[in-house]
Amino acid sequence: MASAAQPTEREVLKPPPTSVGVVGWVRANLFNGFFNSLLTLATIFLLYKTVPPLIRWAFIDSVWHTGGQGCRQATGACWAVVTENLRFIIFGFYPYDQQWRPLTAMLLLFLLLFISRDRRYWKKSLLYTWVIGLTAMGILMRGGILGLQPVESTQWGGLPLTLLLSIFGLTAAYPLGVLLALGRQSQMKGIKTLCVVYIELIRGVPLISLLFMSSIIFPLFLPEGVTINKILRAQVAIILFTAAYIAEVVRGGLQGMPRGQYEAAEALGLNYYLTMRLVILPQALKIVIPPTVSILISAFKDTSLVVIIALYDVLKTTQSVLSNPKWMGFSPEAYIFVAILYFLGCFSMSNYSRKLEKELSTEEY
Amino acid sequence: MATDVAGENIPFWLDPKKRAVVFQILVFCLVGLLAYYLVSNTLTNLKRQSIATGFGFLEKEASFEIGESMIPYSSADTYARALLVGALNTLKVSFIGIVLSVLLGTIIGIARLSSNWLVARLAGLYIEVMQDIPVLLQLFFWYAIFYETLPSPRQALHPFAGVFLCNRGVAVAVPSAHPAYKWMLAAFLAACVLTWLMRRWARRRQEERGLIFPVFRVGLAMLLGFPLIVWWAFGMPHAMNVPKLVGFNFKGGITFSPEFIALLMGLVLYTAAFVAEVVRAGIQSVNKGQTEAALAIGLKQSQVLNLVILPQALRVIIPPLTSQMLNLTKNSSLAVAIGFPDFVSVANTTINQTGQSIEGVALIMAVYLFFSLSTSVFMNWYNQKAALVER
Structure with missing residues (x-):
């Protein structure tokens, strides 16, 4: 019995090569059992049918910089509807030559959000920084002082x-x-x-x-x-x-x-x-x-x-x-762009909450 | 007794009870003053703009058309009837949306927990992406897909026999009218009642004598069998009412408008992601030991589940699921943005035509409040029924 507890070199059996490494992982996660194998194959077939045409539409056949006319001839996505109108989509009716101001304000906001991510900075001083930052953003947007041209809030947008x-x-x-x-x-x-x-x-x-x-x-x-x-x-x-x-x-x-x-x-x-x-x-x-x-x-x-x-x-x-006749008909592309903006915002929030939850829960133990 | 003696000397601003009374009176006065201020302003404004108040406008002729309606309606009907059409459309889209999103959400939620890596990842991706995109944007997206990328009725897509997709909507073939279908519906309802009775009987028998009756299989056989027998007895009518292109549009069959389909797709795909999370959480809430114990006492796989x-x-799933259903109903109000004539949309038109903005918004709020209050009544009933009976 004692020898069984201490196996000799010869008795150590390596696991079969089909249950470790890539092959083992694939077997355990994709092909364990008849039903699962069928499901995997069906999913792969579906992906094969949808993803390549989508990539072709979005990247290979797509048009990035052209007027509306060039888009009409393209077979792929017309991203030009976004790139050509980016400044209007982002800033709306804000005066064209003043658009650096909302841009700066947004960058300031992102900077503040980035700093606030770290819980080490969660002090009174951060609160003051936010108050100062928001005031600065308000001044940037509104203007009227410091030699900035005043911009009515009815012109704010995007x-x-x-x-x-x-x-x-x-x-x-x-x-x-x-x-x-x-x-x-x-x-x-x-x-x-x-x-x-x-x-x-x-x-x-x-x-x-x-x-x-x-x-x-x-x-x-x-x-x-x-x-x-x-x-x-x-x-x-x-x-x-x-x-x-x-x-x-x-x-x-x-x-x-x-x-x-x-x-x-x-x-x-x-x-x-x-x-x-x-x-x-x-x-x-x-x-x-x-x-x-x-x-x-x-x-x-x-x-x-x-x-x-x-x-x-x-x-x-x-x-x-x-609604501009020049760009009519390219809604999917434009909406996908806006969807990406919203997705980035929401995804970073939910990701951050998961991180925060983890940090706070470990503190309790 | 000592406290009592001390209590007599406490000035009222240090006595928590009296202080509470004073505080509440103060708050109520403030709220009342605010309300008075707003109402008096409103009344003077209404008088100045000479807008009549009250719901008298409901009896007037609406004189606007509504694209789709479940009850007969013409522009000569009253505003009240137009609003009823809108409310019915809201109910229709919500009901179908709820059924579809619960089905889809359950499938995705189970897929999220699948041991198949690929399927679980895809389900996770779906949930994350759909939850993070505003539902209004999704509605616009599907509407644009319908309006801009689908061909005109003449070149309609024809993916299956009897289904036509074009920018005027989806036309689907339906069986032509025949008396057999009424009887089949009756047979199906009878089967539902019988199944329900059988389930009660089987449960009581199982509790008393421990015998298990195959409720699911027998029930399914009745639900499918009864209508089929009726169908056979009527000589198996199978004439179809296939949509045909007449002029610029389809005639025959059932046509769903692009607005309806876009609204339904947006709501269902969005809500299904939330339902999937609810279902996943519900399944995960059941301890793994429960499954193992059930298997250990010799239950079959299906019995373990059931x-x-x-x-x-x-018990974990139903409460958040109901709130998702309610969310879907409330989100169906976004129909106004893509022009589906739901209640909000019709009320909005009414407001624009009559200028009765206060009454219109009040009606919108009242209708949705009715939906949510009746849901919460149901929830309370369910919670009481499903609450854990602790011994």
């Missing part, structure tokens, strides 16, 4: 508008959502009812009805002579809408907190504000990071709905390029 |  609606929408909706969630969990019956009604009302209707409200009804709410910019009105609708969804997510986090946490805070003599600020919210908000990010992602996607009330976001500028 | 996995997975 990608900067999409980003503006998203960033301000999210930053304003988050605190409002947390307040609503606290209200919904409150002991005060009146406050609670108010918050429940608000949240359920907003979550029950589509965003588009709120946008209609902001664009058609809201002007009626204001006294004569007072008008509020259309972009701001849509922005408010997006904020009010997103806040209700964030509130529900945060409520989930609050309900997930064990009672002991509340009792311990009470035992320490903390009042309501301090209990929430120091004990409950830091933990509750941490639990709900993943669902919060998916709310943020859908809010980012939902900004595209402002197309319907005729704000020139990146989707609307694309559509107005496509 | 008796052990599904009842537990469905």
Whole structure:
């Protein structure tokens, strides 16, 4: 028996070559069993039928730089509809010679987002940096001082508008959502009812009805002579809408907190504000990071709905390029470009949330 | 008792209960003031612009055409009827969309968990890409594909027998009208009721005596068999109503408009990605030990799925699935962007024609609120029914 426990050189059998390496991997993952093999072959056949023609359409037969006429003769994709109109799609009606300003503002925003990715920088100073950065972006977009030519917000459009609606929408909706969630969990019956009604009302209707409200009804709410910019009105609708969804997510986090946490805070003599600020919210908000990010992602996607009330976001500028007779008929290419923009935004958000979730969860152990 | 004595001396701004009352009164006053301000502004504005309030306009003649309708409608009908047409169209697209997206989503969700690397990766790619592109953009994309890349009816694509694809929509052949079909439907409904009764009976028998009855196979046989027998009894009518090109468009069969197809495709492909994630999470929520235990007590593979996995997975799946269904219904309001006459679209036209913007938006909100509130009533009922009975 002792010899069995210590195998000699001769007894060590190597695994058969078909179960290790590439062959082994293919066998284990693609051809384990009759049904799976059939599935793999069917999938490969389908890919063979669809992917090469798609690559041919998108890259080999495609036209990248030409007028509309050259596109009509091409058999592949007409990417020229994007490249030739890139500046209009991205910046909308912003004065042509001033477009370096929104470009700088966007680069500044991306820089700020990039810095904020790292949790080591999550300090007060980062907050101040954001405030300074956003002010700088506002000055760049609006102009009027520092020798910059003033640009009315009615001329803002394209990608900067999409980003503006998203960033301000999210930053304003988050605190409002947390307040609503606290209200919904409150002991005060009146406050609670108010918050429940608000949240359920907003979550029950589509965003588009709120946008209609902001664009058609809201002007009626204001006294004569007072008008509020259309972009701001849509922005408010997006904020009010997103806040209700964030509130529900945060409520989930609050309900997930064990009672002991509340009792311990009470035992320490903390009042309501301090209990929430120091004990409950830091933990509750941490639990709900993943669902919060998916709310943020859908809010980012939902900004595209402002197309319907005729704000020139990146989707609307694309559509107005496509309504030009010269470029009519190349919608798929243009929409694919916009889809890639949205995909990059959403994908980086969801990727970041996965990373953050991992970082935060390891801390607990 | 000591606290009571102390309590008498506490000034009201330090007593949490009294403070709460004061705070709530303050908040309500603020909200009330805001509401008063807005309403009074609105009333003066309406008076100034001489817009009549109220829902009286619903009785007036709509005088606009609606492209597709499930009930007879002409431009001479009232606004109320036009809105009803819109609501029915919303229900139609939502219902078909929900059925298709649940089917597709379940398949993709299971594929995501497949042991086949290629299939799992492709399903993952699908989910990631579809979730990250706004549904409105997807609607525009499919609509553009229909409108711009498909040929005119004269050169319509003809992928299968009886199906024609062109930029005016999809024309599909349907069996020509015959009394047999009514009876087949009746037979199918009868089979549904019988299957349901059989399932109850089989469950009770199994609980009492431990005998298993092949409900699925017998049920399937009834659901398929009854209509087939009726069909045979009527002499197997098989005349088809095939769409034919008459002038510039197809006549006969059923024609689906490009707006409807684009809306349906966009909604289904988008929502299916979310449904797939829900299904995946549900299946993964069932502990692997459950499967192993079920196999260990000698259940067959199908019984493991039916008796052990599904009842537990469905408890996790149903709530988020309902909210996805609701999302699909709410997203169907984007039909207004591609011109499908759903409720929002018809209400929008009504607002533009009558100027009754407040009433119009209020109607839109009321209709969707009705949908979501009835869904949440169902959810509460289901949650109570499905809640774990802990011993």
